[in-house]
């Protein structure tokens with residue numbers, strides 16, 4: 032890298048003993064987390080701000096990251112959630128009509144560490160062959176001195192791993208709020224409801240459990256006529272039901288789903304009422320747990336924007352956005368839960384449906400952000416379920 036402003040050293044160390052020397056591109060200091068790779072070619076802003084990446088250091092396999100700078104629109108939460116960023120090459124110049132600052136300045140302004148100029152192909156092969164690794168980045172003064180490598184390795188080994196870690200309650204909103212962003216145009220059958228300005232109240236009230244929700248999920252629900260109340264992860268079911276929802280949404284989120292006992296209990300109570308339930312990613316895993324299935328930690332998980340997933344009913348293959356390191360185990364599904372989708376990369380379960388309740392969920396990301404929109408019709412399916420109950 033020729034940029035003199037970015038000449039500070041950085042070290043990435045993994046629990047298996049691997050060490051990478053590179054350049055610091057973000058804040059200085061030490062960060063720890065689970066190191067995962069994401070194969071998406073675009074969307075570094077959405078990836079960094081996806082709350083599901085909490086306590087994960089993300090390496091992007093696409094080599095040039097930062098080309099279009101940072102804008103204030105392409106974010107999935109208010110701030111960077113990832114514990115660190117690992118890239119091959121930070122371009123010397125960022126260019127886009129929407130760019131407001133460089134990736135490097137953005138990382139620094141949010142006190143997030145990043146490392147560039149390392150062989151991300153070597154790193155990705157390690158993660159693919161050995162599974163996601165606990166790791167650490169040391170950047171700036173912390174990465175200097177004879178004992179820096181030793182300190183980096185010790186920091187990597189000190190991260191306890193994501194298994195058993197309940198992070199949903201940590202990243203969740205602290206108080207309930209209404210979400211309004213997302214253009215809703217009156218659909219068929221609602222013309223009568225339009226007010227003098229041609230607009231109407233969105234017809235469906237959806238309460239969304241916030242386990243670390245991505246903004247685009249809320250936008251896509253709002254765009255389909257949902258009035259959203261987003262509630263903290265630990266909100267008891269009774270409080271949610273008192274809001275009289277037409278549907279309950281279970282958000283994506285970071286960490287291991289298994290220790291989220293408060294969520295599992297609340298979902299079980301909601302299911303008893305026959306209110307339509309839709310879950311995405313962590314929400315999918317929690318619906319599976321609440322239905323009596325088990326979840327497992329995957330080896331390196333799925334993180335990318337080109338994962339083929341098959342709809343088992345129609346045979347259709349969709350190209351999907353993915354970001355998960357845990358999965359619901361298909362072999363443990365009870366009799367009242369049906370597998371609806373499967374990954375064509377590794378055969379793991381990608382979608383379920385309760386046969387006795389109006390409840391279903393998807394492991395990947397129908398909201399994309401970043402990624403293809405092949406699975407967006409699942410939002411319409413949720414709305415259709417709510418309409419059917421009117």
Ligand SMILES: NC(=O)CC[C@H](N)C(=O)O
Nearest residue numbers: 283284312313355356357
């Ligand atoms: N995006 C998500 O919701 C991720 C779910 C969960 N934290 C996992 O890693 O599997």
